[in-house]
Structures are given as structure tokens and as C-alpha cells.
Amino acid sequence: MPDFDVLVVGAGPAGAACAKSCVQAGLRTLLVERRPLPRSKPCSGLVALEAERFVTKHFGPLPAACRSRSGDYTGIALHFASVPSLFVPGRCKAANVWRHSFDHFLVERSGAEVRDGTRCAAVEEIPAGVAARLCDRPGQQSRVTARYLVACDGGYSKVVAVVAPEVYRQTAWALVYQRYYRGRIELDPGPYHTFLARGMGIYTWVTFKDDFIIVGCGCMRGDRIGGYHRRFVEHLRSRFGFEPKESLRDEGCLGNALGPTNRFFLGKGRVLVAGEAAGFLHLGGEGISAALATGYLAGQAVVSAIAEGRDALTCYLAATRHERERVLDQWSFTRLFRSFAHPLALGAAFARYPWRHYPGLVRDTYRFLDQEGRGSGVGAAMVRNSWQRLWSRRRYSVGEVEQE
Ligand SMILES: Cc1cc2nc3c(=O)[nH]c(=O)nc-3n(C[C@H](O)[C@H](O)[C@H](O)COP(=O)(O)OP(=O)(O)OC[C@H]3O[C@@H](n4cnc5c(N)ncnc54)[C@H](O)[C@@H]3O)c2cc1C
Structure with a gap:
């Protein structure tokens, strides 16, 4: 009998949401985090509308203590090299949070057993599920077994590097x-x-x-x-x-470029991968909404597998199709303006921008993309995503590193 039903690695939004869905369903859930909590995370702390809705629904209203005293985000200001700046207002304000308190709020509300200061160093499949080697102090190691493991360990995932090293060899960073x-x-x-x-x-x-x-x-x-x-x-x-x-x-x-280049990695065997570890990241670096959504879906896939004997990875692949398309829409020239994660009044902003500056705006943008966009493969991927979306009209052929 494994020690836990599910072991969640990483106490960011994906890990907290995954733990929440497993605990709600009565699963024995352990959440491990390599850093002592509350931990900080490099982030601008912009909580997009759908992320805030998700948090309110599953965890309760955002506490005032998480929010920055400087106030919510009102939109995006784009500054160009040679023409005046363009302010794109949000259709509503987006919360501006401190990640250490935001993430800690989510983790505490998840209801899972939490071990912080505990790094997952290795993972192996065993007949009953998965065994993980955990390090909680230098030189101190323990072994924990679970029926499933969900990797929510961020942009560079140790679990992915161990379980499927080829995935990271093929991506830009x-x-x-x-x-x-x-x-x-x-x-x-x-x-x-x-x-x-x-x-x-x-x-x-x-x-x-x-x-x-x-x-x-x-x-x-x-x-x-x-x-x-x-x-x-x-x-x-x-x-x-x-x-x-x-x-x-x-x-x-x-940060990995798995999502923008349509190379999501969602797991292998009894290991599922959610959040940024799997490649879920929107244009402009917005990743909290997708981390929450996919973490929760991974937890639900584990619940279905345990309760109904279904294959967790198959359930998760099907459940995340929409989230994968949402990411690809962001990284597509043809869909970008209609699908921005934080609903921005882009059309209205461009309509107000003086026409005489348009040639300069196009020139500045082109020069910027030409010089800085090379090497990542993301520009080429955006062209490919745009083409696929036009060609297939409704859907992308989602995921080249695809297990479907
Ligand atoms: C500079 C910057 C600005 C950003 N600004 C925004 C923004 O304004 N809005 C937005 O929506 N998104 C933003 N993002 C993206 C967002 O931060 C991420 O997409 C989001 O945090 C991903 O959540 P996650 O749960 O997948 O991973 P994370 O939040 O990265 O959490 C992963 C956790 O796993 C832990 N961990 C890692 N390895 C192990 C291990 N081996 N064992 C145990 N624990 C481990 C880490 O310590 C970490 O706590 C920004 C990103 C960056 C880098």
C-alpha cells in the first residue's frame, strides 16, 4: 500500500490547485516544496481575471494582505523606440499580488499535508505507483511512495528532467x-x-x-x-x-518554451505534469491562470483514475485540450488580439492611436522582433500556430510531443 494516493511536487499555483482537487475528493495528498514557506517567486504578480475567478471559486476571495499597496493593474503600456507610448486599458482591473503571500494562501487553503524545505530529487515507477526520493536537509533523504505523482515544479522541472530528459533537450530556454x-x-x-x-x-x-x-x-x-x-x-x-x-x-x-512551440509535456505513466513545468505559459509571461487550471485538472484526472479505474494520463490529455489551445492562441498572430488572457481593450486603444505614428510603430516592432526574436524559435512557432489555426479553422493539432 503506497504511503499516499498522490504526491504533488511544488507549492506554486499549480501544486496548490492540484492538492485542492485531490483533498476535496478525499485522497491522501502530500504536497512537497523545496523551499521553506512562504517562499518568494520571480513574478509581476498580475492575477488575470480568470485566475482571480478560479481562486474565488475554489479557495475563497483574495485576502487584502496579498495585494500590493500600489493598487491593481489598470492595463498594459507599450513603449516603442521612436514613437509615443500606447496605453492599452484592461476591461477591468487585474489584481497585483505579492507571490509569497498569494501562493501561501492557496497552499494553506488546499488542505493537503505540506512538507516544505523538502526537495524531490528522484522519481521511479514501482508496481504500486511511484516512489520519490525526498531531501529535507543536506544529506538527509527519505523515500515516499504514492499511487500518482503530479509534477508542479515550475519552469525548470526536476521531475520532467528525470522522467523524460529528452523533452528538455529539445526546447529553447x-x-x-x-x-x-x-x-x-x-x-x-x-x-x-x-x-x-x-x-x-x-x-x-x-x-x-x-x-x-x-x-x-x-x-x-x-x-x-x-x-x-x-x-x-x-x-x-x-x-x-x-x-x-x-x-x-x-x-x-x-523558463521553457514548450507551450509556445506546441511541445507540451503532460506526463508519462503514473506521473502527470501541470503548470509551467508542462509548458503552460501565455504571451507576456502570464502563467498563473493556466497553472491553476491545469493543476486542478491533473488532480481531477487522478481522482477519476482512482475512483473509476481510468487511465489518469488519458483523462488529463483530454481535459487539458482547451488549456493547450488557449496557450497556442496567445502565441498566434491571428488569434492574439481576440484571446488575450487579461481582457484588454486592444482594438479601442489602437483606434485612438494617431495614424501618423503607425509607420513608426510597425518599423519599431519589426526591428525589435528582427533583432531580439531570433534564436528562440518562438517567432517561427507563432507563424506556424497562426497558419495551423487558419488552416484547421477551429482547432490546432495540439502537441507535437504528443501522447494521444
Ligand atoms: C519574471 C516573471 C514574471 C511573471 N509575471 C507573471 C504575472 O504577472 N502574472 C502571471 O500570471 N504569471 C507571471 N509569470 C509566470 C508565473 O510566475 C508562472 O507561470 C507560475 O508561477 C507557474 O506556476 P506553477 O505552479 O506551474 O510553478 P511555480 O509557481 O514556479 O511553482 C513551482 C514550485 O515548485 C518548487 N519546486 C521546484 N523544484 C522542486 C523540487 N525538485 N522539489 C520540490 N519543489 C520544487 C519551486 O520552489 C516552486 O515553489 C511570471 C514569471 C516570471 C519569471
Whole structure:
């Protein structure tokens, strides 16, 4: 008899949602997290509308303590190299949270048995299900068995690397980094700011949380992120009057390009994979809504497997088709404007943008994509996704690393 019905690895939104659905169904659920809780997570903490709805439905209303004192996100501001910035208002505000307290709220409400400071180091299939090697202190290891394991361990998943190493060998990786400053900057603290300027990496952003100004950028793995970040800070100094007074902390992580390139990895045997580990990430780096949804679906697939004797992975593959299409719609030129995760008034914003700036806007965007978009394979994947969506009209042929 295994120690648990389900072992959930990783206490982010996917892990908490998975644990919640398993506990609700009465399964013996263990949630392990390698870091002591509450743990921080590199993130802008924008909780999209569907994510907030999901949280309210399954976990209860977002506590005020999770929210940033600087207020909710009001939309997105796009800053170009040579033409005036474009503000795209949200159709409603999106919560701006601190991830350490947001995630901790979810984990506490999941009702699962939680072991923090405990890393899952290895996984193997056994006749009764899965055995995992857990490390809770240097040199201290234990073995836990479960009927199923759900990997919710984020953008670089140790479980995926162990169970199916070929998946990660075939994907591109982005490195993202952000730094927290106190100081002043001539930007409205309401929107999420992103910048299409060359020489500062594939993606740049400025956000506000409490009295912090957070400045971040991303590049492909192997590039030097420090140089991009320095250039971005200089750009903010010269264009937006950025005057950093003190820099308090920095954080970074790796992110896989599985989802945008339609190479989702959803699991193998008794191991299911959810959230960013599986490739669920929307354009602009919005991943909380898909992590919550797929974590919950993975839990439900395990519940069906145990209660009805069905194959968990088959149930999960079918259940996540919609979420996979939602990700692919984001990374598609033809669907992007209609399917943005945070409902933005894009059409109205572009309609108000002065026509005389359109040639410059197109030029800036093209130059940016031409210089920064190379190497990741994401631009080519977006063209392919757009074509597949047009050609198949309703659906993508979802998942090249497909177990269906
Ligand atoms: C800079 C940045 C900004 C972002 N901004 C936003 C945003 O504003 N809005 C949004 O929706 N999304 C945003 N995202 C994406 C979002 O953070 C992720 O998509 C989301 O957190 C994924 O949730 P998850 O549960 O799959 O994984 P995570 O939240 O990454 O959680 C994984 C957990 O697993 C743990 N873990 C890892 N390995 C092990 C192991 N071996 N054993 C045990 N535990 C382990 C980790 O410590 C972590 O706690 C951003 C991402 C980045 C990098």
C-alpha cells in the first residue's frame, strides 16, 4: 500500500490547485516544496481575471494582505523606440499580488499535508505507483511512495528532467531577471509597462509593488542577462527619468518554451505534469491562470483514475485540450488580439492611436522582433500556430510531443 494516493511536487499555483482537487475528493495528498514557506517567486504578480475567478471559486476571495499597496493593474503600456507610448486599458482591473503571500494562501487553503524545505530529487515507477526520493536537509533523504505523482515544479522541472530528459533537450530556454529598487521614475504606476527597444533582451518590463519599482528583462539562455539589464536601466534613466536610490533585492529563473512551440509535456505513466513545468505559459509571461487550471485538472484526472479505474494520463490529455489551445492562441498572430488572457481593450486603444505614428510603430516592432526574436524559435512557432489555426479553422493539432 503506497504511503499516499498522490504526491504533488511544488507549492506554486499549480501544486496548490492540484492538492485542492485531490483533498476535496478525499485522497491522501502530500504536497512537497523545496523551499521553506512562504517562499518568494520571480513574478509581476498580475492575477488575470480568470485566475482571480478560479481562486474565488475554489479557495475563497483574495485576502487584502496579498495585494500590493500600489493598487491593481489598470492595463498594459507599450513603449516603442521612436514613437509615443500606447496605453492599452484592461476591461477591468487585474489584481497585483505579492507571490509569497498569494501562493501561501492557496497552499494553506488546499488542505493537503505540506512538507516544505523538502526537495524531490528522484522519481521511479514501482508496481504500486511511484516512489520519490525526498531531501529535507543536506544529506538527509527519505523515500515516499504514492499511487500518482503530479509534477508542479515550475519552469525548470526536476521531475520532467528525470522522467523524460529528452523533452528538455529539445526546447529553447529563456532566462529572466528582475531587480527591486526604491527611487523615482516618470511612469504611471497603474499599468504593466513593457518596452520594444533593441539591445535590452527579448522582453523588458517595469512594474510597481508597494513602494518598489521593479525592473526586469529576459534573454535566451547563454546570453549575458546582466548586460541587457544594465542597458535597460540606462534606457529608463535617459527616457523615463529613472533615478534609483537603492536596490534591495534581485531574482531570476529559467523558463521553457514548450507551450509556445506546441511541445507540451503532460506526463508519462503514473506521473502527470501541470503548470509551467508542462509548458503552460501565455504571451507576456502570464502563467498563473493556466497553472491553476491545469493543476486542478491533473488532480481531477487522478481522482477519476482512482475512483473509476481510468487511465489518469488519458483523462488529463483530454481535459487539458482547451488549456493547450488557449496557450497556442496567445502565441498566434491571428488569434492574439481576440484571446488575450487579461481582457484588454486592444482594438479601442489602437483606434485612438494617431495614424501618423503607425509607420513608426510597425518599423519599431519589426526591428525589435528582427533583432531580439531570433534564436528562440518562438517567432517561427507563432507563424506556424497562426497558419495551423487558419488552416484547421477551429482547432490546432495540439502537441507535437504528443501522447494521444
Ligand atoms: C519574471 C516573471 C514574471 C511573471 N509575471 C507573471 C504575472 O504577472 N502574472 C502571471 O500570471 N504569471 C507571471 N509569470 C509566470 C508565473 O510566475 C508562472 O507561470 C507560475 O508561477 C507557474 O506556476 P506553477 O505552479 O506551474 O510553478 P511555480 O509557481 O514556479 O511553482 C513551482 C514550485 O515548485 C518548487 N519546486 C521546484 N523544484 C522542486 C523540487 N525538485 N522539489 C520540490 N519543489 C520544487 C519551486 O520552489 C516552486 O515553489 C511570471 C514569471 C516570471 C519569471
